[in-house]
Amino acid sequence: MELDSKSTRALHFFAPQMEKISKAGIINIVIMLLFILGGVYALVVQIVKGHVVTGMRDNVVWGIYIANFIFFIGISYAGALISGILHLLRVEWRTPIIRIAEIITVVSTLIGPSYILLCMGRLDRLHYLALYGRIQSPIIWDVLAISTYLIGSIIFLYLATIRDLAALRDYPFKQKWRNKVYRFLAVNFNGNSEQNRFLDRSLDIMSAIIIPLAVLVHSVLAWIFGMTLRPGWHSTIFAPYFVVAAVFSGTGVLIIAMWIFRRYFHLETYITKIHFNYLGIILMILGALYAYFTFSEYLTSWYGSETWEMEVLFKLFDQDEYWWWFFFAAFVGVLLPIIVILIPRFRSINSITAVSVIAVLALWVKRYLIIIPTLETPLLPLQDLRPEYIHYQPTLVEWLLTFAGIAMFCFLFYLFAKFIPIVPVVKVKEGRNYADLRKMVQNRIIKRKIKELKLKEAQKMQNT
């Protein structure tokens, strides 16, 4: 495939990096693998001894596993936002970060649903979902939506990588297996205009599909909670609230990933302050939207002051229960990013990343606060002598599996970065399509006009 000078330079910057693993890289891998091993150990313990090793009990039947699940599906929105919306809007500056966003989407959509599996009492009966699935159950909606979303994200990532795969195929790697794999994956792409046109059109279609799909996935997830008769859950705004929270956290994670790659893969020339500023402003707007939803949700339930709703609210505002977590999740984690990004003087690559970290942590805590206090507040009084049935306390097993999930996320991300360039190598001039189209339309108009003229002339000839 022929490349322009800019793309060639990028290829020669990334391809050698992908082949070698630095010392720091090895240390990181070892750390990640240790965490993953810890998770494997916890998983074995949970399978052998049963769910009794978790902190979950009859009232709090879903613990941090479900919080993790919502969290990971939430951050998968990074790809939906950047690749979907910014792609359709043809925003120029998105190109260097598009790949990071798409990898986040695929990896988190792989890891998120595994937490649901951890929550299932009978994993050996997983296939019953296919055998006996009932479409009335929101869980089946969830299964269908997430699997479609995962497949869609993988297709999108693949389509957006084909040009790079073709470039890598032609690059002389030391590791010969790479060329073979890239040759297979590049499906004979050689960059001729027809292939480019097809690819661009497919990408447009996929990004148009991925946006409603992403909205649907998180809405279904929210409905699992919203459709139950539970205080703090039974709310009509839950679906849009979850969607906004998801885009918020997705943008936050994208900023963090950008910072890490910029720093450790030396991408200063590709990912610049502009990217941080623009994404920061998107983060701020989403934060404001999220704050509005949060305010609206708690204000209405407080003003209506139904007994059950108030019980949950009191727990959130009680200093002995969840107040400090709630304060962090609903105030610090939302207002701080807004303030820091709003004031230009505070805006820097590091500060935007720092508030993104806070926002992402706050959103994890928020998911915890959505699930646990509500489940700790059944409609009938909690008259149980066993303290673990009244208060949920995540156990070591649950924490180990949580950290294993995060480590797995980083590890898969690292593998992706070693296999495809983290920044798209092959640059395609955008708008060229439009120019082509315009030319085509103009040509047609001209042709039609010529035809008309000829017809008129012929008529004139006949008349005379």
Added chain:
Amino acid sequence: MENEKNIKSRRDFFRKSVPLAISAIGGVGLVAESCQAADQEEEKVPVLSQDGQLVYVDKSAMTNVPVTGQEARQGIPGKKFVMIIDLARCRNARKCVSKCQEMHGLPSEDEWIKVFLMQDSDDTAPYWFPKPCFHCNQPPCVKVCPVGATYKRTDGIVLVDNERCIGCKFCMTACPYSSRVFQWNEVEVSHEMAHAHYSPETSVPSKVGTVGKCDFCPDMARQGKLPDCVTGCPNGAIYFGDKNEDIVSNGTESQRFSQLVHDRAGYHFMAELGTEPNVYYLPPVDRLFDYERGFNNLTDEQKEFYRNSIVKKH
């Protein structure tokens, strides 16, 4: 008007169905103790013997093999099971709890019928509130089950098939009445129970990693017996019966369901949730016992706990 009509048609039904119930052809004499005449002949059951002969055997001589499969999902034809709990008679003897646990091989912590201490407001008196599964006509738990492991039957009973349940616990969050219990770990039961032939109707043996709950004991109903929580109650606080036949019994006396609910102002607990329970409560008026007596069975620790955790609502 419509109400009166209903009553009338129900009475007609009662008149027609009572003789049927007494002759008990094929059906199950639910309120066996009170209705069955002493001189009635014992029911014979046709059985195919080993050499291919059809012989009739006394029903009592048969060992009960629980109903399984599709039959356990259908329900007993013509029945509509209901329960009435008379709050005026409950003194937290907790016999319903222990009998139920005994019958279903539950560990002492797992209660399919729970007794709560309730107080509606500061000015009203506390009362004891036994709560089984309500077997709702609009069960939120059945709606959300992804694999149809929990289902509603024609006789009104909501059952759980523990061989189908995948343990997602969605039904537990969907049930507003905390009726469901999860089997967090393997429970030690008697040898007999551990090797019993599993049926959703008996819920024995329980299966780890799945959800269990009060099943209204349809296996007992098939034998013409009342559930153990009903017969176990020393005060006869729990009535069980068939709404179609309009008869409920607490083991010592039987009543017309409609009359009992009308006369004693029976109500649904949290009717506003729209679940349409099949368990009715009779308000705790003219009580037989002071609520304080309910503390007699409890340890000091439990007493303290209950006193501190009365939740004023409903």
